[in-house]
Amino acid sequence: MRILVVEDERRMAELLRRGLTEEGHQVSVARTGTEGLELALASPFDVIVLDVMLPQMDGLTVTRRLREKRNQTPVLMLTARDGASDIVAGLDCGADDYLTKPFAFDIFLARLRAVSRRGAIPRPAVLEVADVRLEPGARRVTRGGVEIPLTPREYSLLELLMRNTGRVISRDSILESVWGHGSDVHENTIEAFVRLLRLKVDTREPKLIHTVRGIGYMLREPDQVREH
Ligand code: CA
Numbered sequence: 001m002r003i004l005v006v007e008d009e010r011r012m013a014e015l016l017r018r019g020l021t022e023e024g025h026q027v028s029v030a031r032t033g034t035e036g037l038e039l040a041l042a043s044p045f046d047v048i049v050l051d052v053m054l055p056q057m058d059g060l061t062v063t064r065r066l067r068e069k070r071n072q073t074p075v076l077m078l079t080a081r082d083g084a085s086d087i088v089a090g091l092d093c094g095a096d097d098y099l100t101k102p103f104a105f106d107i108f109l110a111r112l113r114a115v116s117r118r119g120a121i122p123r124p125a126v127l128e129v130a131d132v133r134l135e136p137g138a139r140r141v142t143r144g145g146v147e148i149p150l151t152p153r154e155y156s157l158l159e160l161l162m163r164n165t166g167r168v169i170s171r172d173s174i175l176e177s178v179w180g181h182g183s184d185v186h187e188n189t190i191e192a193f194v195r196l197l198r199l200k201v202d203t204r205e206p207k208l209i210h211t212v213r214g215i216g217y218m219l220r221e222p223d224q225v226r227e228h
Contacts, residue, residue, distance in 0.1 A: 008053065036054070059095075132201060
C-alpha cells in the first residue's frame, strides 16, 4: 500500500516509516499538518496515518480540509492518551478510525488493514430531513440538491437541530452546544442566528424550522407539522 504518515515527533515518524517499509509498504512522511495536506492532495494514498497534535495545522483540520475537497482517503488518527474529545472530534471531521498513543505496532498494523479495507467510500453518516441533506464528514449542506454555504456557527446549529429532528431544543442547549459551555451570549443572538439559518435553509415550503414559544426551536419532517 501507499501510506502517508503525518507525524512531527521524529522518533515516532521514523519508527512508523521503518516498520511499514519492512512490511512492504511505500511510505511518505510529512512533519507538519500543512505538508501532510499538500502531499495527500497531490498524489493518491491508500491510507493516511495522521497525528492530531501537529505544527502549523492540526490533524482535525487536515481531515476536514481533505473531506471538503472530496478526498475520501481512509484516515487512521493517532491521538494522545486522554484525548477523548480529540477522538470524537476526529471521527466527526471524517477520520475513519483512531489509535491512542502509545500503541503496539501489531495493533497499529491490524487497524491500518481494517481502515484500508473499507477503502475510499463516501461517509455514511448523512443526515436527511425532507430535502435537506447534511454531510458531517464534509460539513456540506444541500437543499433540493443545491449547496447552501453556511458559517461554522450556522452549520453547528443546523446539525444540532437535524440530529434532534422532532424534538424541541431549548435555547440553553443551543447556547451550550453551538457557542460552548459558559458562553456569554444573549438570547437575541440565538434568535438572530436562527433567523439567518432560516433565510438560507428554510425559505421554501414546507417550513422545517419551528419556534416553540418560550422554550426554543424544533426541526421537523413536514408530515409531523400537521400534528401541531
Ligand atoms: Ca504530535
